[in-house]
Structure formats: structure tokens, C-alpha cells
Amino acid sequence: MPKTTPVTFASPTKPAGWTWEATNQEVAARYGLPIEQVVRFDQNTAPAPPGAVRELLVGGEFEVALSEYPPSDYGRLIAAAAARYGVAHEDLLVGAGADEVLDLVAKTFIPHGGAAVVPIPTYPMYGILTDQRGARVIRVPRLGLADGYALDTEAVRSGVRSVEGGANVVWLCNPNNPTGTFEPAGRIEALLAALRTDAAADGRLAPIVLLDEAYIEFAGDSHHVLRAAYPRLIVARTMSKAYAIAGLRVGFAIATPELIGEISTYRPPGSVSIVSVEVAAALLPDDDLVRSRVADVIAERARFAAGLTGAGWTVQPSATNFLLVSFDSPETADTVAESLLQRGLIPRTFPSGHPLDHCIRLTVRSRAQDDRLIQAAREIAA
Numbered sequence: 001m002p003k004t005t006p007v008t009f010a011s012p013t014k015p016a017g018w019t020w021e022a023t024n025q026e027v028a029a030r031y032g033l034p035i036e037q038v039v040r041f042d043q044n045t046a047p048a049p050p051g052a053v054r055e056l057l058v059g060g061e062f063e064v065a066l067s068e069y070p071p072s073d074y075g076r077l078i079a080a081a082a083a084r085y086g087v088a089h090e091d092l093l094v095g096a097g098a099d100e101v102l103d104l105v106a107k108t109f110i111p112h113g114g115a116a117v118v119p120i121p122t123y124p125m126y127g128i129l130t131d132q133r134g135a136r137v138i139r140v141p142r143l144g145l146a147d148g149y150a151l152d153t154e155a156v157r158s159g160v161r162s163v164e165g166g167a168n169v170v171w172l173c174n175p176n177n178p179t180g181t182f183e184p185a186g187r188i189e190a191l192l193a194a195l196r197t198d199a200a201a202d203g204r205l206a207p208i209v210l211l212d213e214a215y216i217e218f219a220g221d222s223h224h225v226l227r228a229a230y231p232r233l234i235v236a237r238t239m240s241k242a243y244a245i246a247g248l249r250v251g252f253a254i255a256t257p258e259l260i261g262e263i264s265t266y267r268p269p270g271s272v273s274i275v276s277v278e279v280a281a282a283l284l285p286d287d288d289l290v291r292s293r294v295a296d297v298i299a300e301r302a303r304f305a306a307g308l309t310g311a312g313w314t315v316q317p318s319a320t321n322f323l324l325v326s327f328d329s330p331e332t333a334d335t336v337a338e339s340l341l342q343r344g345l346i347p348r349t350f351p352s353g354h355p356l357d358h359c360i361r362l363t364v365r366s367r368a369q370d371d372r373l374i375q376a377a378r379e380i381a382a
């Protein structure tokens with residue numbers, strides 16, 4: 001694209017924004033259901049926080065000075081995260097969930113009039129944040145279902161090169177939401193090596209690569225070690241999924257101290273509450289917590305998938321705490337979603353024209369909650 005191409009928001013009047021499924025209250029009111037019967041299968045959250053959280057909050061194992069702001073350096077939390085992730089304190093930045101980390105990365109590295117590459121389908125925030133910066137979203141397709149929706153290395157490379165000076169950021173997600181898939185071994189390494197080679201050949205800086213590992217605990221090893229070979233890599237982590245504290249909003253960026261320093265400029269003074277800081281710092285050192293939660297989710301995921309398959313639904317393989325279920329058409333997916341809502345079960349849906357508009361996404365929740373969904377699937381299929 002020539003430099004002079006004007007950059008506009010996706011809509012001429014308004015930047016792109018997040019769209020939510022209905023709230024519990026809305027679903028209860030719309031279908032005349034008791035609110036306690038409504039279950040969220042749309043947000044990839046856990047059915048309950050770890051038991052230790054209740055002890056901490058109710059038992060008062062720590063004293064939370066609610067009248068004060070959190071410590072400006074989030075020192076205790078950073079120390080606990082550094083030990084957990086095996087990184088230096090200087091390689092970490094705390095955010096209000098991974099979402100704030102993504103927002104700060106966009107603010108820091110995507111200038112107005114810039115560009116970022118988004119391999120789709122993926123987490124919508126990457127395109128939204130890029131659009132909100134007044135930058136161009138370069139959407140490149142992932143490979144198809146038969147190839148596990150893996151990254152198409154060549155498509156990403158040419159996406160980066162499609163703008164003069166190269167795209168500023170490449171947004172990656174592994175395991176990927178909403179496909180639930182983990183990249184084949186070596187794919188991310190190969191992509192980073194190719195991006196570095198291309199940048200050297202073009203005589204420009206390599207793009208920032210934001211690798212969102214929100215679901216990594218369910219899938220395998222983090223790729224954060226690759227920042228040694230590709231210093232412009234930033235990895236986003238969260239305590240919302242495997243640690244089951246989405247409501248507390250705790251996430252991290254892992255990157256070189258230089259990049260962390262750059263991002264820190266945009267960090268608000270105290271976006272993570274003092275309660276969140278204390279609980280997160282207390283959970284991180286627990287070696288067994290994630291291991292046992294992940295094992296439970298993986299076992300329940302297999303049972304849930306088998307139940308849905310038994311009801312005649314097509315469930316894609318998953319390396320996460322959610323399942324992608326595909327139907328024969330977008331219309332069938334819409335009908336199924338509506339039938340689930342009538343029962344107080346909220347699925348994640350995809351808008352018309354989305355590559356997965358014939359699918360719904362379902363969080364793996366508790367056995368009892370998943371059984372309600374399996375039963376609904378049987379009734380809907382009948």
C-alpha cells in the first residue's frame with residue numbers, strides 16, 4: 001500500500017468495539033427463567049475460583065488496605081509471577097487482565113496510520129485495538145480446519161510486507177481462541193525467524209510480535225523463551241483461565257526489559273486492585289493449583305465433548321478450556337444458540353460473515369452445568 005492511503009476506522013464514524021453476549025439478567029428476563037439457572041458458556045471462565053481465594057478473602061489471611069492504592073511497582077505480585085514463569089522481574093509488567101496488556105501494547109507500538117497483522121479467525125480484540133488506534137488491520141487467513149487452523153507463515157509474512165516500512169505489530173494467539181488449537185511444533189519459531197530475515201532484507205525493524213498465551217496452561221510450554229532469539233516478542237499471560245480468577249483481572253506481559261520499559265510509559269498508576277494483587281500473589285506460588293485445575297478441565301473437556309458428540313454435534317479438537325462446535329450452516333448455529341438461550345445456557349456466537357459463523361463456542365464448566373448443555377443438545381437434535 002502506498003504511504004498516502006488515508007487511514008480510517010473500520011466505520012467512518014466510530015472505531016470497532018467489543019460485542020458481548022446477553023447478560024445473565026437479560027437472559028433471565030427474556031426467557032422468564034430464575035437467574036440462578038443461567039450459566040455462561042461464552043466467556044471461557046471457570047465455574048468457581050480456587051478454594052484458597054475464599055479462605056484469603058473471608059479468613060483474612062492477609063490484611064488488605066482498601067483505603068490505599070496498590071503498590072506502584074506491584075512488587076510482591078511481580079516477584080511471585082517471576083518465580084512462577086521463570087523470568088526476571090525486569091521482564092514483567094502487570095495489567096488488569098491480559099486485555100489491558102493488549103491495550104498497552106497497541107498504545108505503545110501501533111501509531112496512528114500504522115498497521116498490524118491479524119491471522120483470522122482469532123480473538124477479536126486484536127483487530128479492535130488496531131482499529132481504535134486509527135491503524136490498518138491487515139487480516140490474513142489461517143490454514144483451514146484440516147490443518148488445525150494453524151498459522152499460515154507465508155500469509156503473515158506477506159501481510160507484514162504489504163505496507164511500506166512493514167507492519168508495526170503481528171498479533172498471535174496460541175492456543176488460538178476461538179479455534180481452540182495449538183500451533184504445530186516449530187511453527188512460531190519458524191515464523192519469528194522468517195520475520196527477522198525479512199526485516200533484515202528490507203532494512204527495517206522487525207515487527208513487534210504479541211503472542212497471547214491466555215490458554216497456554218491447558219496446552220503446553222510457553223514460547224516466552226523465544227524472546228532471546230526474537231527480542232521484539234511480547235508474551236501475554238493471564239490468571240483468568242487456568243487460575244480461575246477472571247473477576248479479579250490479573251494479567252502480565254513478558255518481554256525484554258527494554259520493551260517492558262517502553263510499555264510502562266502507558267501503564268495507568270493502579271489499574272489492578274489491591275485485593276487482586278494480594279490474591280494473585282498468594283495463588284501463584286502454589287505448585288499444585290494449576291496442575292490439578294488443568295487436569296480437571298482436560299478430563300471434563302473429554303467427557304463434555306463425548307456427550308455433545310453423542311448428541312450428534314460436531315466438536316472440534318481443543319487444547320483449551322472451551323470447545324468449538326460446528327453445524328451445517330450459520331442458520332443452524334443461530335437456531336441452536338437461540339434454543340440454548342431459552343434454557344438459560346449462554347453460548348458464544350459469531351456474527352454473520354465471520355469465518356466461523358456456522359459454529360458456536362462453549363466453555364468447559366462443571367460436570368453438572370455441562371450435563372445441562374449435553375441434555376439440551378440431545379433435545380435440540382431430537
Ligand SMILES: Cc1ncc(COP(=O)(O)O)c(C=O)c1O
Pocket residue numbers: 043044096097098099100123173177212214237238239240246249250251
Ligand atoms: C485469547 C484471549 N486473550 C485475552 C483474553 C482476556 O483475558 P483477561 O481476562 O486476562 O483480560 C481472553 C479472554 O477470553 C482471550 O480469550
